[in-house]
Amino acid sequence: MDASEPQFLEVGTGVKCRRIAYRFTDLSGAEPVLLWLPGFLADMAGTKAVALAGFARAQGLPMLRFDYSGHGLSPxxxxxxxxxxxxxxxxxxxxxxxxxxxxxxxxxxxGWIAVLLARQLQQAGEIERLAGLVLLAPAFDMTERLMWRKLSPKTKAIIETEGVFYAPSLYGDPYPLTKRLIEEGRNHLIGEGTGPIELDLPVRILQGMEDPDVPWGHALDLVDLLHRGDVELTLIKGGDHRLSRPQDLRHLELTVAALVEQVSLS
Known part of the structure; x- marks a missing residue:
């Protein structure tokens, strides 16, 4: 349980203004900073986020984690x-x-948002702001490849006509799969004929081989898309989508620690 009080940042303007909750453990200006990007319907109080925050404190690393709008503490x-x-x-x-x-x-x-953000910085000539990426079961293009294409014609028709379908979940209550999420997601696809992703920075991918949501072949496709960078993919036998078992959390910590050391020596 994380008892620290969150802070809030306003993002966007007018009717698109959102109040985003975050926690930033800022340790005397140290770097690199760890920025945690949670998954769909996850939040900064999840098992991996809290474990990584504890690891960061122990290692003297600053870490920022937050809740997307509509998630966790962000309205x-x-x-x-x-x-x-x-x-x-x-x-x-x-x-x-x-x-x-x-x-x-x-x-x-x-993981998808991390790649999109890195690509945005690369295109703006600001990639030096990043020291690297660590991606766990990266669900890139998920709205199209992992959601829309797997839906039945009947479910697609419900989304098209009613604007939302409440899909069953392995992890809790049904979740809203909206027409807006699907259609707007098509503006951010990275594996649909857009060419290679040029990221000049190290990328580490951890992928469970028993993941029912993001098949491990999906991670291989991402490796193919990433060019120029120092890219490593680790397949975890027996690992599921959450990668929250004690051994998975330890694997994450070791991966981050090794990347921090690499960055510090470069």
């Missing part, structure tokens, strides 16, 4: 939310870190 209407909104919020969180180099650590959908 918002999930029926109106989109990948673009959450990407904008992730960029705003990066702004809180300033000019210190940052390692983006993204889980599931957070």
């Amino acid at each position: 918002g209407n999930m029926l109106e939310a989109s990948i673009g909104d959450w990407l904008e919020e992730a960029y705003a969180m990066l702004g809180l870190i300033g000019d210190r180099r940052t390692i983006l650590i993204g889980s599931s959908m957070g």
